[in-house]
Amino acid sequence: MASKPAAGGHLFANDALLPSGWARQVLLQWDASGRITQVSVGAAPPAGVPVAPGPLLPGMPNLHSHAFQRAFAGLTEYRAPYPEGGQDSFWSWRRLMYRFAAHITPESLEAIATWLYVEMLEAGYTSVCEFHYLHHGQGGKPYADDTALSLALLRAARTAGIGMTLLPVLYQSSGFGGQAPRADQARFLRSTGNMLSLLEQLATATHAQGAVLGLAPHSLRAVPPESLREAVAGITALDAHAPIHLHIAEQTQEVEDCIAWSGQRPVQWLLDHMPVDARWCLVHATHMAPAEYAAAARTGAVAGLCPSTEANLGDGLFDMPRWLRQGGAWGLGSDSHACVNAAEELMLLEYGQRLHLRQRNVLASSAHAQVATAMTLQAVRGGAQAAGRPVAGLAVGQQADMLALDAQHVALAGLDAERMLAAHVFASQRGSALHSLWVAGVPRVVAGRHPLHDAAARAFVATRQALLAAA
CATH class of the missing domain: 2.30.40.10 (Urease, subunit C, domain 1)
Structure with a gap:
C-alpha cells in the first residue's frame, strides 16, 4: 500500500x-x-x-457494518417453509445468519473484512463503523486472547487502508425483560463487566492505528435496562466522547414486544431512560411514532439508515421528510452488505421515499436544490458524527x-x-x-x-x- x-x-x-x-x-x-x-x-x-x-x-462514512455478513450476502434469496407460518422475514433470515456465523474464525473474519473494506473503498466509503458482535469461539467458548476477533477487524482495516470506528457489541438476552439467550447466540454473549474489560484491552491497539473505540449495546431486547445503564456509564468513564450505537425499532414485532414489556415504544423508552445525546446513533429507527421523531431529533442523535439491508430484510421505510423537518441528523450504513456502494445507498434511500410518497426529489434540502448534492452533504455530516471521527467533509481540520x-x-x-x-x-x-x-x-x-x-x-x-x- x-x-x-x-x-x-x-x-x-x-x-x-x-x-x-x-x-x-x-x-x-x-x-x-x-x-x-x-x-x-x-x-x-x-x-x-x-x-x-x-x-x-x-469520502462517505459507512456508519453501520457487520463485516462477516458479507460472505453470507445473497445466500438467503429463496422461499422455504418457516415456523412463522410460511412467511419469510427478518426473523427467519436471522436464524440462517446465526447458522453461518457459528463457523467464523479470526482468520476467516480477517479475510472477509479485508475484501469488504477494499470493496467499500472502491465504492466511495472512506471509513467504517464496525458493529462487532461475534466475540467468542464455537459454542461460546472464549478465545485464549479475548480480543482475537476484534483485532482481526482492526488488522483488516489497516491492511485495506480504511478508517475505522470499532464498536464491540454488548449482547445478553434473547428478548425484552431479560429472556434467556438462545443457544445460537452463545458467541455473542458478554457480561457488562467483561465488555468493559474488553474495551480497556482494545483501547491501545485501536488508538495506535488512528481508529476510534466505542460501544454498541445491541438492542433493547438484547441488553436489559440495568446492564445498559452500567455499560453506558462505563464507556463514558473510559472516553466521554466515545460513540454509542444500537439497533432500535427496526421491525414492527420489536415495537409490539417492547410495548408488551414496558408499555412504551422502543425509542420512547430509550429517550425516557437513557442519556441519549449527539454521541448516539439510532440504527434503523424505522418504526417511530411522530412524537418519537420529534423527541429523538432534539437529542442530536444520528439516525443510522441502511436502505439496501432494510429493503432486503423487509424492514419498512424510515419517514425521512418528518425527520428532516425536525432537524434530524442521518447517515448511511451498508449493514449486512447486500449492497456495498455508497452512491447506490443514496439512490435507494431517495427512491424508497419516492415510491412511498409518489413524489420526486424528496430529500432535496430546499426548493431548486439538487437532491444528490443535498443527500451527500447530509450523509457525510451525519456519518462523521456517528463515527466520532473528523471526517465531516473537505474543510480545514x-x-x-x-x-x-x-x-x-x-x-x-x-x-x-x-x-x-x-x-x-x-x-x-x-x-x-x-x-x-x-x-x-x-x-x-x-x-x-x-x-x-x-x-x-x-x-x-x-x-x-x-x-x-x-x-
Whole structure:
C-alpha cells in the first residue's frame, strides 16, 4: 500500500463539493497526519500540483457494518417453509445468519473484512463503523486472547487502508425483560463487566492505528435496562466522547414486544431512560411514532439508515421528510452488505421515499436544490458524527478523505460538476464512475481499482467456500 507522505500533500480540483456547497478551482493541502490545513478557492493550480480527474467529493462514512455478513450476502434469496407460518422475514433470515456465523474464525473474519473494506473503498466509503458482535469461539467458548476477533477487524482495516470506528457489541438476552439467550447466540454473549474489560484491552491497539473505540449495546431486547445503564456509564468513564450505537425499532414485532414489556415504544423508552445525546446513533429507527421523531431529533442523535439491508430484510421505510423537518441528523450504513456502494445507498434511500410518497426529489434540502448534492452533504455530516471521527467533509481540520469522479465516464462526460454527481448516483452503474479515492491524504483507489483487489478477492472466495462447506 502507499505510505503517507512525510510532509503531507496537496491536490487541485476544478470542482469540489465543500460543506457549504460546490466551489470552483479548489486547492486542498493536508499535513503529515492527513488533516486538511488549507482550502483555497478560486486560484489557478500551482505548478506540479496533481489535478483531480473529475469533481472532488468528500469520502462517505459507512456508519453501520457487520463485516462477516458479507460472505453470507445473497445466500438467503429463496422461499422455504418457516415456523412463522410460511412467511419469510427478518426473523427467519436471522436464524440462517446465526447458522453461518457459528463457523467464523479470526482468520476467516480477517479475510472477509479485508475484501469488504477494499470493496467499500472502491465504492466511495472512506471509513467504517464496525458493529462487532461475534466475540467468542464455537459454542461460546472464549478465545485464549479475548480480543482475537476484534483485532482481526482492526488488522483488516489497516491492511485495506480504511478508517475505522470499532464498536464491540454488548449482547445478553434473547428478548425484552431479560429472556434467556438462545443457544445460537452463545458467541455473542458478554457480561457488562467483561465488555468493559474488553474495551480497556482494545483501547491501545485501536488508538495506535488512528481508529476510534466505542460501544454498541445491541438492542433493547438484547441488553436489559440495568446492564445498559452500567455499560453506558462505563464507556463514558473510559472516553466521554466515545460513540454509542444500537439497533432500535427496526421491525414492527420489536415495537409490539417492547410495548408488551414496558408499555412504551422502543425509542420512547430509550429517550425516557437513557442519556441519549449527539454521541448516539439510532440504527434503523424505522418504526417511530411522530412524537418519537420529534423527541429523538432534539437529542442530536444520528439516525443510522441502511436502505439496501432494510429493503432486503423487509424492514419498512424510515419517514425521512418528518425527520428532516425536525432537524434530524442521518447517515448511511451498508449493514449486512447486500449492497456495498455508497452512491447506490443514496439512490435507494431517495427512491424508497419516492415510491412511498409518489413524489420526486424528496430529500432535496430546499426548493431548486439538487437532491444528490443535498443527500451527500447530509450523509457525510451525519456519518462523521456517528463515527466520532473528523471526517465531516473537505474543510480545514477534517481528515483528507475524498474521492474524485471520472469526468470522462460516458454517464458523466460533458456535464457540469453537480450534474456529474447526479448522474453518478442516478444514471450510472454507481461504482463505475468513481476514479480515485484518498483516506487521510493517502491514495487508496486509483483508476477505480484498489491495489489489493485481486488478492483480497481470491482470499474472500476461498474463505466463503470453506465456510459454506462447514455450514
